[in-house]
Amino acid sequence: MVAALAAALWVGRSGAAPDLTPSIREIFPPAVSFEEQGEVTSVFDDDGRLLGWAATGSAAGYGGPMLVVVGVDPSGTVVGGRVVEHRDTPMFFQLARPDEFFRSVAGTPFGEVDYDYDTVVGVTGATRSSEAVVASARAAIAKVAGDRFDVHYPAPRRSFEFGLLELVTLVLLVVGFAVHRNGGPLRRYLRWACQLTGLLVIGFWYNSPVSLAKLTAILSGYFPSIYTHLAFYTMLVGFLVTSLLYRRNIYCLYMCPFGAAQRCIGVIGGLNLALPGWAVRFLDGARNVLVFAAIFAALITLQPALASYEPFAAMFALTGSTWQWLLLFLVLVTSLLVRTPWCRFLCPMRSFEIVLRNIGQGVRKNGAAS
Amino acid sequence: MSGRPRTRIGLGQGLLFLAFLLALGLIAAILYENFFAAG
Numbered sequence: 001m002v003a004a005l006a007a008a009l010w011v012g013r014s015g016a017a018p019d020l021t022p023s024i025r026e027i028f029p030p031a032v033s034f035e036e037q038g039e040v041t042s043v044f045d046d047d048g049r050l051l052g053w054a055a056t057g058s059a060a061g062y063g064g065p066m067l068v069v070v071g072v073d074p075s076g077t078v079v080g081g082r083v084v085e086h087r088d089t090p091m092f093f094q095l096a097r098p099d100e101f102f103r104s105v106a107g108t109p110f111g112e113v114d115y116d117y118d119t120v121v122g123v124t125g126a127t128r129s130s131e132a133v134v135a136s137a138r139a140a141i142a143k144v145a146g147d148r149f150d151v152h153y154p155a156p157r158r159s160f161e162f163g164l165l166e167l168v169t170l171v172l173l174v175v176g177f178a179v180h181r182n183g184g185p186l187r188r189y190l191r192w193a194c195q196l197t198g199l200l201v202i203g204f205w206y207n208s209p210v211s212l213a214k215l216t217a218i219l220s221g222y223f224p225s226i227y228t229h230l231a232f233y234t235m236l237v238g239f240l241v242t243s244l245l246y247r248r249n250i251y252c253l254y255m256c257p258f259g260a261a262q263r264c265i266g267v268i269g270g271l272n273l274a275l276p277g278w279a280v281r282f283l284d285g286a287r288n289v290l291v292f293a294a295i296f297a298a299l300i301t302l303q304p305a306l307a308s309y310e311p312f313a314a315m316f317a318l319t320g321s322t323w324q325w326l327l328l329f330l331v332l333v334t335s336l337l338v339r340t341p342w343c344r345f346l347c348p349m350r351s352f353e354i355v356l357r358n359i360g361q362g363v364r365k366n367g368a369a370s
Numbered sequence: 371m372s373g374r375p376r377t378r379i380g381l382g383q384g385l386l387f388l389a390f391l392l393a394l395g396l397i398a399a400i401l402y403e404n405f406f407a408a409g
Contacts, residue, residue, distance in 0.1 A: 327400065334386065
């Protein structure tokens with residue numbers, strides 16, 4: 001299984017580098033010939049007249065990296081830009097409306113480009129993706145400015161983003177770990193407090209639960225920046241480390257907003273129907289097959305964002321396809337009949353949890369035997 | 371009394387199992403849409 005996934009990743013990664021020519025031709029319609037000089041490509045028309053220069057920039061979006069190319073004419077005016085390639089979640093990429101950003105900055109001298117997405121394009125609902133468009137465009141323009149106009153912009157300073165989401169995930173991890181380890185009479189109440197906080201902040205406020213897309217991105221070798229994704233790494237630690245150590249992991253028990261939502265509905269239903277062993281084994285197997293297929297397809301196409309099948313966006317951002325809405329409805333209704341049905345039978349994290357738990361148990365058994 | 375245990379399930383459990391099968395079908399449809407229909 002691991003070998004199949006490794007082979008899929010190898011096939012995905014061995015694809016040809018993206019061809020910039022079509023995008024440069026769109027930016028400079030009369031372009032006929034190109035001359036690469038370092039990081040900047042000079043663009044010429046039919047008569048060999050210089051039309052301008054093009055350069056690429058790259059940055060991380062919501063689900064993966066984005067590559068853009070920007071054109072600047074000999075007077076230093078931005079002519080336009082295009083997204084050449086992206087691994088972002090399609091929905092967020094569309095919401096970011098990168099074409100609108102490039103249309104707005106076209107005709108502006110490179111030193112006067114307004115990089116404030118909110119004022120240029122308006123509120124998008126895709127913060128990470130729009131930030132990636134801006135950061136990539138800025139990097140591309142900086143290359144042309146430095147190389148052709150001797151105007152050097154310092155690289156943007158990197159600092160940790162630490163807001164409410166980061167604070168809450170960190171507190172939930174620490175509290176969850178302490179409560180899970182030590183138990184105590186307040187355990188039940190503390191778990192409810194943690195889960196409701198996760199539901200409100202990680203779910204409804206930020207819509208940032210750990211998803212199969214993000215896990216697949218990591219498997220494909222794309223690690224989101226720790227400066228901007230500290231909350232994600234906190235949740236990942238909660239999931240990975242405690243899956244190896246315990247029977248259940250801290251993320252699923254104390255942080256996941258979708259688990260909390262099902263638990264709340266379960267209180268209303270008050271039922272917990274049990275399925276026979278063969279049915280549980282069948283559902284486990286079918287989920288594992290789907291998760292494997294999703295990861296395999298995502299690695300071979302190098303599109304980790306497409307692996308996600310969770311109805312999180314429908315639940316927390318009120319957006320999704322018809323299938324996702326139907327899945328959400330079904331899960332919420334079955335939550336009335338059985339406790340946390342998604343977590344137990346359908347969630348891709350469950351497949352990862354079982355693999356990690358088996359690895360942890362194997363290591364402990366070997367350690368005890370030697 | 372001996373022999374294989376019977377695996378009869380009640381109506382509620384049967385419906386629940388069908389609901390999970392439907393959910394798996396929906397997941398397959400979402401993945402198909404992601405990789406093929408959406409291009």
